[in-house]
Amino acid sequence: MTVSPSIPTFPGRILEVTLPAGPGGSPVVVGGQNALPLLPEGDHPHAPAVGMEIRTGPEELPPALAEVIGPFSGNPAALAQKCVSGWGARFLFLSLSGCNPDAGGQGVQDGAAIVREVLAATATPVIVGGCGDEDVDGRLFPAVAEAATRPVFLSYAEEKNYRLVAGAALAYGHGVVSWSPIDINIAKQINLLLADLGFPGERVLIDPLTGGLGYGLEYTYSIVERVRLAGLSGDAMLARPILCHLGDAWKAREASDASEPGWGDSALRGRRWEEATGLACLAAGADLLVCRHPENVKRLSEAAWR
Amino acid sequence: MADPPGGVRFLPEGVLVPLSAGESLLSHALRGGIPLLAPCGGESRCGKCRVVVRGETRGGDDPGILSPGEIAAGVRLACRCIPLGGGVVCVTILPETRPARLAAYIDGKDMGADGPFLPLVRCTAAGNPLGVALDLGTSTLAGALVDLSDGAVLSRAFADNPQMACGEDLISRIVFAEETPGGGEILRSRLLAGVEEVAGRLIDASPVRGEIADVVAAGNTVISHVLYGVSPSSIRRPPYRPVLSEYPAAEGKTLGIGGPMAKARWRIFPSLGGFVGGDVVAGLLASGMHRNEEVSLFFDVGTNGEVVLGNRDWRIACSSSAGPAFEGGEVGCGMRAYPGAVESVRIDRRTAVTEYTVIGGGRPCGLCGSGILDLLAELFRTGIVDRAGRFTPTGRAGRRDTERGEAFVVVTAEESATGRDVVFCEADLKSVVRTKAALCAAAESMLAAVGLPRESVARIYVAGGFGNFLDLRSALTIGLFPPFPPSRFVPLGNASLAGAIAALRNRRRWKEGLSLASGTLYHDLSSDPGFMERYQRSLFLPHTDEESYRAALAMEAGR
Amino acid sequence: MALTALDIYKLLPKTNCKECGFPTCLAFAMRMAAGKATVDLCPHASGEAKATLGAAASPPLPKVLIGAGEREVVLGDETVLFRHEKTFCHPSAVAISVRDDLPDADFAARIEAIRGLAFERVGQRISVDLVALRCVSGDAGKYARRAGAAFEATGLPLVLLAPAGPLAAAADAVGASRPLLSPPPEDLEAGARLAAARKLPLRVRARGMGGLAPALATAREAGAASLVADPAPECAREAVADATTLRRLAILARNRDLAYPSAFDLGNGFPDPFLAAALLIAKYGSLLVMDTADPADLLPLLTLRQNLFTDPQRPIQVEPGIYPIGAPGESSPVLITTNFSLTYFTVRGDVEAARTPALLLISDCDGMSVLTAWAAGKFTGESIARQLAECGIADRVAHRTLILPGMVARLSGRIEELSKWRVLVGPQESSALPSYLRRLTAAAFAPSRG
Known part of the structure; x- marks a missing residue:
């Protein structure tokens, strides 16, 4: 007996985006597919890529992270090397959180200098994140765009600042991450605004804002699925690779609380919390995952098949 | 029935103006309060005051301005066309000859097929039986006086809704009724005062005297409740249901109505829901959909x-x-479509200089709905505003900072009627x-x-x-x-x-309205x-x- | 494809007779299109309408019940491929395995551990759903006793993973609890006859679609009616592909031969079971058997399931409460708004942009925006005064000054009257908050005494 399963075909194809590497490094290429994730159908020229986040600001690390990345605190360049050569991160997400006035308050030039150090320490592709303070980021992005010695991605451009971020990126050949607060329409709107500025689509990633497991992940899950379905169905502004930042998973009490006896080992649980968040994002259609636990680079890459 | 005395009936308003021998149609229109476009002031230079005439007239058929086809079709220039005595001259004002949006408040189209004339009230002994159609809007009350002997509209009038002082929107008014001591009664007495004001104006403007026997009112659900003396409170809260959806006919007196409409039989259009009222039912009736x-x-x-x-x-x-926003609310320089409102806007892409037209042609003092719509479209088309409704930073021509933030100057202080800039700021854009x-x-x-x-x-x-x-x-x-x-x-x-006029003229249309609501x-x-x-x-x-x-x-x- | 409300309406009598309980035929049609009413409510529907609408309403994926009473587990009965299209209805059931050959004490401890796999999250209890009893002993009597013990100790329905002999014995012992019979492929026919005789659900395991098609046919021929399909994949990748194929066959192709709820045994050496379980919760796994009973594994999986099986049509809300922004102190401003997520995100972003540490109070307004909540009477002077008194904000700041959204300035008097807090009316637009907050002087938040 033969069974003919219904395999849907799509008219659209996700735009291929390259995150450039330095000399000797491997660029990350994502996109190019014309089918849903994880399934043996259609073309999947590139597997999803898993990268790691490096934060420059001081922070209290959950126990699961403290033991592995704690020792690199205050040394972004060393952590960058370890992420790439030790743990297999295919790209780095450098959050200049230390430039936030409430978290260290490093100057804009300090932030730009860290970007240069990290770019010098490794040849891997880099996405540079702002500090979250509108005013500081307004100065930080142009400074980073100018200081970066090779093309990076700037994260992120939203409705309020897109001219500034995209302007800085355009001038120096960088890419941008377009951000929207778990809303497919705003995701499309920010991409339309970028297109109006003449920003090339093959240098844009979509960050739909990733809620952590138990704290809004389901909303992100459906938005990622919808963005991907819209892109495959022919909506060019949404036919772009999706980046999911798993950092929020670590904000959950369940990811760090060691006081609940019935919840099992907190170090394993924390890692699992991020892993489950990332697996759900992959199932929905994410092309790039940014994780924090070194083990999860390997774990999530196991499911990043094409 | 004897021939009516000579007069000029303006359509589609239906207003009859008594004949004044030797005067132009334009003068008759002015006397009857009919808005008619005459930018040159009646000097027959512009050729804009075109109307279609049926009846005895002379003049106004200047071949230099009108084509032979137009003349044959009855098109005349109102400023030069003089009605002759001995009958009623019907004058249809062409849409392009309408100057002010003002008229739109009291003018409406009935797309329904003309049914037989079937008023609810037939002639009684005393005088002409008259009917009043009312549109009770949140901000404006409009009315038409109808001759129930032949269905003709004798006059039209409108007035601001005095309830505006109790809140600009329906929710605010419900809250006013709930939280102000005696609030419900204040809302009601203000509404009645406004309705009586409209009735007074209708009678004043009417060439025909008579007794008002029938009133049909179309209003939103809150106003209908207030008019009927029922608390509108339930409309505000889930499941947002009105207390009444139908309002049995009642004598004006029992509703608290004084003046000429006290003895009339009042019919109020039924409501569809808390926020879709009889005004919409009447509108549907007129649309014929x-x-x-x-x-x-x-x-x-x-x-x-x-x-x-x-x-x-x-x-x-x-x-x-x-x-x-399109009634001028929630916008800093917004206003209703009265004379002095900017009604259309064009912006020069290069210089950001605006060209605009003003209702009534005088100096502008604000923007009405169509002006606001045009302005936003132009700001967007010229790239002054981006897709997200924000001013773009490139080239700040035409903009200045105000206490409400960055704003685009539509009319400069020197050109405005108020001596202040007419501006549009980012909050207006968002609104x-x-x-x-x-x-x-x-x-x-x-x-x-x-x-x-x-x-x-x-x-x-x-x-x-x-x-x-x-x-x-x-x-x-x-x-x-x-x-x-x-x-x-x-x-x-x-x-x-x-729709309300249609229901006055034809009781089958009123029944249609009732079934529209339940269906x-x-x-x-x-x-x-x-x-x-x-x-x-x-x-x-x-x-x-x-x-x-x-x-x-x-x-x-x-x- | 699903019928639209108008498609359905055209089949109805169009009399608006209201006998169905809805105000108009269109209203009834809309409810039917949403799957929330059935055609039998209409006393005047034609035979054709009943036939067409009845067929359209039957679920494309059959429903399978395991267990009885409170802990009954429902598999299948899904109608969409993506949760945003409507919702996923029946969460992937999780069964934790236990071997029947464990020594008594170990068996009891394992059962106890399984029983403990229940957690409270956001007011809901989330727990594993079934106990999967693996027959390793081969001893029918022992297996039946263990089945009885496992059911008695946990109250959870059972998945009986056993060859025909022990399976029959256990069915005798615990048949009334409606376990899922899961014989190995070689005992399919015997298992199917047992399922038919006892009217129990049956798991059919065979490799891939090619294996499942004849196996399911065999089970049906033997009289088993309530079936669950296990495509026996070798890795997570195959499992996701198989589960997707089964679900698509049901929903896109309306296939009736293969389209059953899916089951996966992720124990017994299945590679990377955590990864497979997470992906199958997202992608169409109806029943997952796992060997791990570690809460560090299960709390994340059950939370993922809880997330993905909530109804996505609920408005996005944030939890009401106090949200610190930056590092607020006792003289930091206190702002209030509603718990509609877009409102929250917007206000939060704008307060962050002000670079003024602050405390943001989020009111429970059923996920409505400020004006909507006010209009609906959910954001009132009373509700705000109550929140100020009860949420503990008075312990976080020394002052008693509240910044109210400008849109509801009219509430300020009532709040001041009821709460003794002073109200500052904030801007109408959240985007004006940065400049507004920067303009406020420290004196506005001086400690209040008494």
């Missing part, structure tokens, strides 16, 4: 923005809570974008609720004074409506009043899970689905 097999959409762009979708078999209605988003999303939600594709809508009726004058290209540019081809739009003017489903958008999403989609210029608008605009340009 309930008689067609093809599917139509009906928009009432007023304070709430009601939308109805359907045909003769089924209808579904909602209120979009769009807000009054207009929100209003248009709510309206557009409401229409999309209606289509989605019944599972109908946009292409199946054959006609789009736009009721409200705004509808008569909006520039459809501007509407498409900013996404006020879903991207329908402009040829499908039908402006209705004050359709509520037109139209009220759809509560606040419990429609997809509405917020569609609203967000529409909160963009023209829309997040900009491809469809681009296609519709390209079609329009190609026509």
Whole structure:
């Protein structure tokens, strides 16, 4: 007996985006597919890529992270090397959180200098994140765009600042991450605004804002699925690779609380919390995952098949 | 019946002005308060005061201005055309000869087939029986006096709704009724005072005396409740149901009405739901969409923005809570469509200098709905505002900082009637974008609720004074409506009043109105899970689905 | 494809007789289109309407019940491929395995551990759903006793993973609890006959679609009616592909031969079971058997399931409460708004942009925006005064000054009257908050005494 399963075909194809590497490094290429994730159908020229986040600001690390990345605190360049050569991160997400006035308050030039150090320490592709303070980021992005010695991605451009971020990126050949607060329409709107500025689509990633497991992940899950379905169905502004930042998973009490006896080992649980968040994002259609636990680079890459 | 004394009947208003020998039609119009465009001041230079004449006249057929075909069709220049005695001269004012949007408030189109004249009240002994049709709007009360012996409209009038002092929107008024001691009674007495004011003006303007025997009123649900003496409180809270949806006919006196309408029999149009009232039912009645097999959409762009979708078999209605931006509310320099309001705007892409027209032609003091619509469309078209409704930083020509933030100067202080700049700031932009988003999303939600594709809508009726004058290209540019081809739009003017007049003239039409209400489903958008999403989609210029608008605009340009 | 409300309406009498309980025929049609009413409510529907609408309403994926009473587990009965299209209805059931050959004490401890796999999250209890009893002993009597013990100790329905002999014995012992019979492929026919005789659900295991098609046919021929399909994949990748194929066959192709709820045994050496379980919760796994009973594994999986099986049509809300922004102190401003997520995100972003540490109070307004909540009477002077008194904000700041959204300035008097807090009316638009907050002087938040 033969069974003919219904395999849907799509008219659209996700735009291929390259995150450039330095000399000797491997660029990350994502996109190019014309089918849903994880399934043996259609073309999947590139597997999803898993990268790691490096934060420059001081922070209290959950126990699961403290033991592995704690020792690199205050040394972004060393952590960058370890992420790439030790743990297999295919790209780095450098959050200049230390430039936030409430978290260290490093100057804009300090932030730009860290970007240069990290770019010098490794040849891997880099996405540079702002500090979250509108005013500081307004100065930080142009400074980073100018200081970066090779093309990076700037994260992120939203409705309020897109001219500034995209302007800085355009001038120096960088890419941008377009951000929207778990809303497919705003995701499309920010991409339309970028297109109006003449920003090339093959240098844009979509960050739909990733809620952590138990704290809004389901909303992100459906938005990622919808963005991907819209892109495959022919909506060019949404036919772009999706980046999911798993950092929020670590904000959950369940990811760090060691006081609940019935919840099992907190170090394993924390890692699992991020892993489950990332697996759900992959199932929905994410092309790039940014994780924090070194083990999860390997774990999530196991499911990043094409 | 004897021949009526000589006079001039202006259509579509229906106002009869007694003949004044030797005077032009333009003078008759001025005397009767009929708005007519005459930019040259009646010196027969501009050729703009075109009307169609039926009856005995002389002059006004200047061959240098009118073509032989036009002259043969009865087109005349009102400033040179003089009616002759011995009968009624009917003068139809052409749409392009309408100067002010003012008229739209009291004018409405009835798309219904002319039924037999079947008034509820027949002649009684004492004098002419008269009827009053009322449109009780949130901000404006409008009325028409109808001769029940032949159905002719004798006069039209309007007045501000005195309830404005108790809150500009319906919710505020319910809160006023709940929280102010005696608030409910204050709302009611103000409404009655306003209604009596309108009646007084109607009688003053009427060439015919008589007794008012019949009143048909169309109002939103809150006003209808207040008029009927019932608390509107339940409308504000989930499940947003009115206490009454039908209002049994009553004598004016029992409703607390004094003056000439006290002895009349009052009929109030039934409500569809808390936020879709009898004004919409009357508007639907006038649109005639309930008689067609093809599917139509009906928009009432007023304070709430009601939308109805359907045909003769089924209808579904909602209120979009769009807000009054297109009535001039919620916008810093917004105003209603009175003389002095900027009604259309064009902006020079290079210099950011504006060209505009003003209702009544004088100095401008603010922006009315169509001016606001045009302005936003122009700001967007010229790149001064981006798709998100924000001013772009490049080239700040035409802008200055105000206490309400950065603003675009539409009219400079030197040119304005107020001695101050007429400006449009970012908060105004946002407010207009929100209003248009709510309206557009409401229409999309209606289509989605019944599972109908946009292409199946054959006609789009736009009721409200705004509808008569909006520039459809501007509407498409900013996404006020879903991207329908402009040829499908039908402006209705004050359709509520037109519906009320129809119900006065013909009792079968009134019955139709009653069955319309029970056969139209009220759809509560606040419990429609997809509405917020569609609203967000529409909160963009023209829309997040900009491809469809681009296609519709390209079609329009190609026509 | 699903019928639209208008498609359905056209089949109805169009009389608006209201006998169905809805105000118009269209209203009734809309409810039917949403799957929330059935045609039998209409006393005047034609035979054709009943036939068409009845067929359209039957679920494309059959429903399978395991267990009885409170802990009954429902598999299948799904109608969409993506949760945003409507919702996923029946969460992937999780069964934790236990071997029947464990020594008594170990068996009891394992059962106890399984029983403990229940957690409270956001007011809901989330727990594993079934106990999967693996027959390793081969001893029918022992297996039946263990089945009885496992059911008695946990109250959870059972998945009986056993060859025909022990399976029959256990069915005798615990048949009334409606366990899922899960014989190995070689005992399919015997298992199917047992399922038919006892009217119990049956798991059919065979490799891939090619294996499942004849196996399911065999089970049906033997009289088993309530079936669950296990495509026996070798890795997570195959499992996701198989589960997707089964679900698509049900929903897109309306296939009736293969389209059953899916089951996966992720124990017994299955590679990377955590990864497979997470992906199958997202992608169409109906029943997952796992060997791990570690809460560090299960709390994340059950939370993922809880997330993905909530109804996506609920408005996005944030939890009401106090949200610190930056590092607020006792003289930091206190702002209030509603719990509609877009409102929250917007206000939060704008307060962050002000670079003024602050405390943001989020009111429980059923996910409505400020004006909507006010209009609906959910954001009132009373509700705000109550929140100020009860949420503990008075312990976080020394002052008693509240910044109210400008849109509801009219509430300020009532709040001041009821709460003794002073109200500052904030801007109408959230976007004006940065400049507004920067303009406020420290004196506005001086400690209040008494």
